[in-house]
Amino acid sequence: MNMTERKQLAKKRERRKPVLSNNLLRTLNWVLLVVGSLFLLSPIWWMISTSLKPMEEIMQFPPTLLPQEWHWENYVHTWQSAPFTTYAVNTITITLICVVANVFVNSFIAYGFAKIPFPGKNILFTIVLSTMMIPGFVTLIPQYVLFAKLEWLNTYYPLVVPALFGSAFNIFLLRQFFRTIPNEMIEAAKMEGANHFYIWRKIALPLVKPALATVAIFSFNGAWNDFLGPLLYVNDESLYTLQIGLQVFKEQASTQWNYLMAGSLLVLLPVIILFFVFQKYFIKGANITGSSSFDK
Numbered sequence: 484m485n486m487t488e489r490k491q492l493a494k495k496r497e498r499r500k501p502v503l504s505n506n507l508l509r510t511l512n513w514v515l516l517v518v519g520s521l522f523l524l525s526p527i528w529w530m531i532s533t534s535l536k537p538m539e540e541i542m543q544f545p546p547t548l549l550p551q552e553w554h555w556e557n558y559v560h561t562w563q564s565a566p567f568t569t570y571a572v573n574t575i576t577i578t579l580i581c582v583v584a585n586v587f588v589n590s591f592i593a594y595g596f597a598k599i600p601f602p603g604k605n606i607l608f609t610i611v612l613s614t615m616m617i618p619g620f621v622t623l624i625p626q627y628v629l630f631a632k633l634e635w636l637n638t639y640y641p642l643v644v645p646a647l648f649g650s651a652f653n654i655f656l657l658r659q660f661f662r663t664i665p666n667e668m669i670e671a672a673k674m675e676g677a678n679h680f681y682i683w684r685k686i687a688l689p690l691v692k693p694a695l696a697t698v699a700i701f702s703f704n705g706a707w708n709d710f711l712g713p714l715l716y717v718n719d720e721s722l723y724t725l726q727i728g729l730q731v732f733k734e735q736a737s738t739q740w741n742y743l744m745a746g747s748l749l750v751l752l753p754v755i756i757l758f759f760v761f762q763k764y765f766i767k768g769a770n771i772t773g774s775s776s777f778d779k
Contacts, residue, residue: 527751534558534744541740554741561745565735569721570728574707577642577724581706582699584646585653589698590691592649593657594683598669608658615651627715641716642709646702653698660694661687696761703757725750 533541534557536550562568595601596608630641664687672682688695710726717723723731729746 527755530744530748530751534741534748536741538739538741557741557745558749561732561742562749564742565728565732565746566720567725567728567732567746567749570723570725573639573722574724574726577639577709578703578706580643581646582702584643585650585702586695586699588647589649589653590657590688590695591683593654594661594679594687596654597658597661598664598666598682598687599679611649611651611654623715630716636716637718637722638716639722642706642712646706653701656698657691657694660691664690700757700761704754707754 532548532550535553535555536547537552537554540547540551596604596611626641630636633640635641635644668686669682672686677685708726709724710730713722713724713727717727720731729750732746733743
Protein backbone atom coordinates (compact mmCIF):
# COMPACT_ATOMS: atom_id res chain seq x y z
CA MET A 484 0.00 0.00 0.00
CA ASN A 485 1.54 3.26 -1.08
CA MET A 486 1.45 6.59 0.73
CA THR A 487 -1.53 7.96 -1.24
CA GLU A 488 -3.70 4.95 -0.45
CA ARG A 489 -2.78 5.20 3.23
CA LYS A 490 -3.83 8.86 3.34
CA GLN A 491 -7.16 8.06 1.66
CA LEU A 492 -7.78 5.21 4.11
CA ALA A 493 -6.97 7.49 7.04
CA LYS A 494 -9.40 10.12 5.72
CA LYS A 495 -12.15 7.50 5.42
CA ARG A 496 -11.58 6.40 9.00
CA GLU A 497 -11.74 10.01 10.20
CA ARG A 498 -15.03 10.47 8.37
CA ARG A 499 -16.50 7.33 9.94
CA LYS A 500 -15.72 8.44 13.48
CA PRO A 501 -18.26 11.33 13.58
CA VAL A 502 -20.90 9.13 11.94
CA LEU A 503 -20.34 6.33 14.44
CA SER A 504 -20.35 8.73 17.40
CA ASN A 505 -23.56 10.38 16.15
CA ASN A 506 -25.25 7.00 15.74
CA LEU A 507 -24.09 5.94 19.19
CA LEU A 508 -25.38 9.19 20.68
CA ARG A 509 -28.79 8.78 18.99
CA THR A 510 -29.03 5.19 20.23
CA LEU A 511 -28.13 6.25 23.75
CA ASN A 512 -30.71 9.06 23.67
CA TRP A 513 -33.35 6.66 22.37
CA VAL A 514 -32.60 4.15 25.15
CA LEU A 515 -32.72 6.87 27.82
CA LEU A 516 -36.03 8.19 26.47
CA VAL A 517 -37.57 4.72 26.42
CA VAL A 518 -36.41 3.95 29.96
CA GLY A 519 -37.58 7.33 31.22
CA SER A 520 -40.97 6.94 29.53
CA LEU A 521 -41.47 3.49 31.03
CA PHE A 522 -40.53 4.82 34.45
CA LEU A 523 -42.99 7.73 34.19
CA LEU A 524 -45.77 5.50 32.85
CA SER A 525 -45.28 2.80 35.48
CA PRO A 526 -47.84 4.31 37.93
CA ILE A 527 -50.50 4.32 35.20
CA TRP A 528 -49.68 0.74 34.28
CA TRP A 529 -49.89 -0.30 37.93
CA MET A 530 -53.25 1.46 38.18
CA ILE A 531 -54.54 -0.45 35.13
CA SER A 532 -53.19 -3.75 36.42
CA THR A 533 -54.67 -3.27 39.89
CA SER A 534 -58.06 -2.27 38.48
CA LEU A 535 -58.30 -5.60 36.62
CA LYS A 536 -57.40 -7.85 39.57
CA PRO A 537 -59.59 -9.42 42.24
CA MET A 538 -58.91 -8.37 45.83
CA GLU A 539 -57.31 -11.75 46.64
CA GLU A 540 -54.65 -11.22 44.00
CA ILE A 541 -54.05 -7.61 45.04
CA MET A 542 -53.32 -8.61 48.65
CA GLN A 543 -51.01 -11.49 47.83
CA PHE A 544 -47.21 -11.20 48.13
CA PRO A 545 -45.14 -10.90 46.03
CA PRO A 546 -47.37 -8.78 43.81
CA THR A 547 -48.00 -9.79 40.21
CA LEU A 548 -47.15 -7.45 37.36
CA LEU A 549 -50.01 -8.73 35.18
CA PRO A 550 -53.40 -9.94 36.40
CA GLN A 551 -53.73 -13.69 36.51
CA GLU A 552 -57.42 -13.23 35.71
CA TRP A 553 -58.63 -10.15 33.85
CA HIS A 554 -61.74 -8.81 35.60
CA TRP A 555 -63.13 -6.19 33.20
CA GLU A 556 -66.37 -6.18 35.15
CA ASN A 557 -64.61 -4.14 37.85
CA TYR A 558 -65.19 -1.05 35.73
CA VAL A 559 -68.89 -1.78 35.39
CA HIS A 560 -69.28 -2.43 39.11
CA THR A 561 -67.40 0.76 39.93
CA TRP A 562 -69.53 2.89 37.61
CA GLN A 563 -72.77 1.40 38.93
CA SER A 564 -71.85 1.57 42.61
CA ALA A 565 -72.13 5.38 42.63
CA PRO A 566 -73.98 7.94 40.47
CA PHE A 567 -70.93 8.45 38.27
CA THR A 568 -73.14 9.20 35.26
CA THR A 569 -74.54 12.26 37.04
CA TYR A 570 -71.06 13.28 38.15
CA ALA A 571 -69.76 12.92 34.58
CA VAL A 572 -72.58 15.02 33.10
CA ASN A 573 -71.96 17.76 35.67
CA THR A 574 -68.22 17.73 35.03
CA ILE A 575 -68.63 17.79 31.25
CA THR A 576 -71.05 20.73 31.48
CA ILE A 577 -68.69 22.79 33.64
CA THR A 578 -65.65 21.86 31.55
CA LEU A 579 -67.24 22.74 28.21
CA ILE A 580 -68.38 26.15 29.47
CA CYS A 581 -64.93 26.91 30.91
CA VAL A 582 -63.11 25.78 27.76
CA VAL A 583 -65.29 27.79 25.38
CA ALA A 584 -65.18 30.86 27.63
CA ASN A 585 -61.42 30.71 28.10
CA VAL A 586 -60.70 30.26 24.41
CA PHE A 587 -62.88 33.08 23.10
CA VAL A 588 -62.72 35.59 25.96
CA ASN A 589 -58.95 35.37 26.39
CA SER A 590 -58.33 35.48 22.65
CA PHE A 591 -60.52 38.58 22.32
CA ILE A 592 -58.69 40.38 25.15
CA ALA A 593 -55.29 39.27 23.86
CA TYR A 594 -56.09 40.54 20.36
CA GLY A 595 -56.89 43.95 21.81
CA PHE A 596 -53.57 44.10 23.66
CA ALA A 597 -51.67 42.92 20.57
CA LYS A 598 -53.25 44.81 17.69
CA ILE A 599 -55.43 47.68 18.95
CA PRO A 600 -53.58 50.83 20.06
CA PHE A 601 -55.17 52.73 22.95
CA PRO A 602 -53.86 54.99 25.73
CA GLY A 603 -52.38 53.16 28.72
CA LYS A 604 -52.27 49.80 26.96
CA ASN A 605 -48.84 48.82 28.26
CA ILE A 606 -49.69 49.89 31.82
CA LEU A 607 -52.94 47.94 31.76
CA PHE A 608 -51.19 44.87 30.35
CA THR A 609 -48.56 45.09 33.10
CA ILE A 610 -51.33 45.19 35.71
CA VAL A 611 -52.94 42.11 34.14
CA LEU A 612 -49.64 40.22 34.24
CA SER A 613 -48.99 41.29 37.84
CA THR A 614 -52.07 39.34 38.93
CA MET A 615 -50.13 36.16 38.13
CA MET A 616 -47.94 36.88 41.16
CA ILE A 617 -50.90 36.76 43.57
CA PRO A 618 -51.32 33.24 45.04
CA GLY A 619 -54.78 31.78 44.54
CA PHE A 620 -55.18 31.04 48.25
CA VAL A 621 -54.89 34.77 49.04
CA THR A 622 -58.11 35.53 47.13
CA LEU A 623 -59.92 32.37 48.26
CA ILE A 624 -61.76 33.87 51.24
CA PRO A 625 -62.71 37.18 49.51
CA GLN A 626 -64.07 35.22 46.55
CA TYR A 627 -66.09 32.97 48.83
CA VAL A 628 -67.56 35.97 50.67
CA LEU A 629 -68.39 37.65 47.34
CA PHE A 630 -70.13 34.58 45.94
CA ALA A 631 -71.97 34.07 49.23
CA LYS A 632 -73.33 37.64 49.11
CA LEU A 633 -74.39 37.05 45.51
CA GLU A 634 -76.21 33.90 46.71
CA TRP A 635 -74.26 31.75 44.27
CA LEU A 636 -73.35 29.03 46.75
CA ASN A 637 -74.46 25.51 45.82
CA THR A 638 -74.54 26.54 42.15
CA TYR A 639 -72.12 26.30 39.25
CA TYR A 640 -71.77 30.09 38.90
CA PRO A 641 -68.58 30.34 41.03
CA LEU A 642 -67.02 27.65 38.85
CA VAL A 643 -67.83 29.06 35.40
CA VAL A 644 -68.31 32.84 35.76
CA PRO A 645 -64.60 33.59 36.50
CA ALA A 646 -63.73 32.03 33.14
CA LEU A 647 -65.72 34.82 31.45
CA PHE A 648 -63.31 37.50 32.71
CA GLY A 649 -60.04 36.16 31.31
CA SER A 650 -56.85 34.65 32.67
CA ALA A 651 -53.55 36.53 32.80
CA PHE A 652 -51.50 33.55 31.62
CA ASN A 653 -53.83 32.76 28.71
CA ILE A 654 -53.95 36.42 27.70
CA PHE A 655 -50.16 36.61 27.64
CA LEU A 656 -49.90 33.33 25.73
CA LEU A 657 -52.35 34.40 23.02
CA ARG A 658 -50.97 37.95 22.83
CA GLN A 659 -47.57 36.55 21.87
CA PHE A 660 -49.20 34.67 18.99
CA PHE A 661 -51.25 37.63 17.80
CA ARG A 662 -48.12 39.76 17.68
CA THR A 663 -46.68 37.42 15.05
CA ILE A 664 -49.48 38.41 12.63
CA PRO A 665 -48.17 41.15 10.28
CA ASN A 666 -49.71 44.55 10.89
CA GLU A 667 -49.95 45.00 7.12
CA MET A 668 -52.55 42.23 7.03
CA ILE A 669 -54.63 44.00 9.67
CA GLU A 670 -54.33 47.33 7.87
CA ALA A 671 -55.31 45.77 4.55
CA ALA A 672 -58.42 44.28 6.13
CA LYS A 673 -59.31 47.64 7.69
CA MET A 674 -58.94 49.34 4.28
CA GLU A 675 -61.46 46.85 2.92
CA GLY A 676 -63.94 48.00 5.55
CA ALA A 677 -63.49 45.28 8.16
CA ASN A 678 -63.70 46.18 11.83
CA HIS A 679 -61.55 44.67 14.56
CA PHE A 680 -64.24 42.21 15.61
CA TYR A 681 -64.42 40.83 12.07
CA ILE A 682 -60.62 40.73 11.80
CA TRP A 683 -60.35 38.88 15.12
CA ARG A 684 -63.02 36.36 14.17
CA LYS A 685 -62.17 35.72 10.49
CA ILE A 686 -58.44 36.43 10.21
CA ALA A 687 -56.70 36.30 13.58
CA LEU A 688 -58.30 33.23 15.16
CA PRO A 689 -57.58 30.86 12.22
CA LEU A 690 -53.91 31.93 12.29
CA VAL A 691 -53.39 31.09 15.97
CA LYS A 692 -54.94 27.62 16.13
CA PRO A 693 -51.95 26.07 17.98
CA ALA A 694 -52.29 28.68 20.74
CA LEU A 695 -56.05 28.16 20.96
CA ALA A 696 -55.49 24.40 21.25
CA THR A 697 -52.97 25.00 24.05
CA VAL A 698 -55.40 27.23 25.94
CA ALA A 699 -58.18 24.68 25.42
CA ILE A 700 -56.02 21.86 26.81
CA PHE A 701 -54.99 23.90 29.85
CA SER A 702 -58.60 24.95 30.46
CA PHE A 703 -59.91 21.41 30.07
CA ASN A 704 -57.31 20.03 32.44
CA GLY A 705 -57.97 22.74 35.03
CA ALA A 706 -61.77 22.43 34.94
CA TRP A 707 -61.85 18.63 34.73
CA ASN A 708 -59.44 18.13 37.64
CA ASP A 709 -60.75 20.97 39.80
CA PHE A 710 -61.35 19.63 43.30
CA LEU A 711 -61.17 22.68 45.56
CA GLY A 712 -63.77 24.74 43.70
CA PRO A 713 -66.63 22.19 43.80
CA LEU A 714 -65.62 21.25 47.35
CA LEU A 715 -66.13 24.85 48.51
CA TYR A 716 -69.19 25.91 46.57
CA VAL A 717 -71.24 22.75 45.90
CA ASN A 718 -73.14 21.00 48.69
CA ASP A 719 -75.89 19.13 46.86
CA GLU A 720 -74.86 15.61 45.88
CA SER A 721 -76.74 15.90 42.59
CA LEU A 722 -74.34 18.73 41.63
CA TYR A 723 -71.14 16.87 42.50
CA THR A 724 -68.38 16.64 39.90
CA LEU A 725 -66.27 13.57 39.20
CA GLN A 726 -63.48 14.70 41.52
CA ILE A 727 -65.84 15.12 44.47
CA GLY A 728 -67.74 11.98 43.56
CA LEU A 729 -64.49 10.02 43.43
CA GLN A 730 -63.58 11.26 46.90
CA VAL A 731 -66.99 10.20 48.23
CA PHE A 732 -66.60 6.82 46.54
CA LYS A 733 -63.15 6.48 48.12
CA GLU A 734 -64.65 6.88 51.58
CA GLN A 735 -67.30 4.26 50.82
CA ALA A 736 -64.91 1.70 49.25
CA SER A 737 -61.70 2.41 51.11
CA THR A 738 -60.56 -1.23 51.06
CA GLN A 739 -61.67 -2.09 47.52
CA TRP A 740 -58.46 -1.12 45.77
CA ASN A 741 -59.50 -2.62 42.44
CA TYR A 742 -62.65 -0.47 42.36
CA LEU A 743 -60.73 2.63 43.48
CA MET A 744 -58.16 2.17 40.73
CA ALA A 745 -60.90 1.55 38.16
CA GLY A 746 -62.71 4.74 39.19
CA SER A 747 -59.48 6.78 39.19
CA LEU A 748 -58.58 5.49 35.74
CA LEU A 749 -62.02 6.32 34.35
CA VAL A 750 -61.69 9.89 35.63
CA LEU A 751 -58.14 10.22 34.30
CA LEU A 752 -58.79 8.69 30.89
CA PRO A 753 -60.35 11.76 29.14
CA VAL A 754 -57.35 13.92 30.07
CA ILE A 755 -54.91 11.36 28.63
CA ILE A 756 -56.93 10.97 25.42
CA LEU A 757 -57.24 14.73 24.95
CA PHE A 758 -53.51 15.27 25.37
CA PHE A 759 -52.53 12.57 22.87
CA VAL A 760 -55.11 13.74 20.31
CA PHE A 761 -53.99 17.40 20.46
CA GLN A 762 -50.36 16.73 21.33
CA LYS A 763 -48.91 18.22 18.15
CA TYR A 764 -50.86 21.47 18.61
CA PHE A 765 -49.85 21.68 22.26
CA ILE A 766 -46.14 21.17 21.52
CA LYS A 767 -46.23 23.60 18.61
CA GLY A 768 -47.96 26.21 20.74
CA ALA A 769 -45.50 25.80 23.59
CA ASN A 770 -42.50 26.03 21.25
CA ILE A 771 -43.71 29.15 19.47
CA THR A 772 -44.64 30.84 22.75
CA GLY A 773 -41.29 29.97 24.30
CA SER A 774 -39.43 31.46 21.35
CA SER A 775 -41.54 34.62 21.25
CA SER A 776 -40.06 37.78 22.65
CA PHE A 777 -41.81 39.81 25.33
CA ASP A 778 -41.62 43.23 23.77
CA LYS A 779 -43.73 46.27 24.31
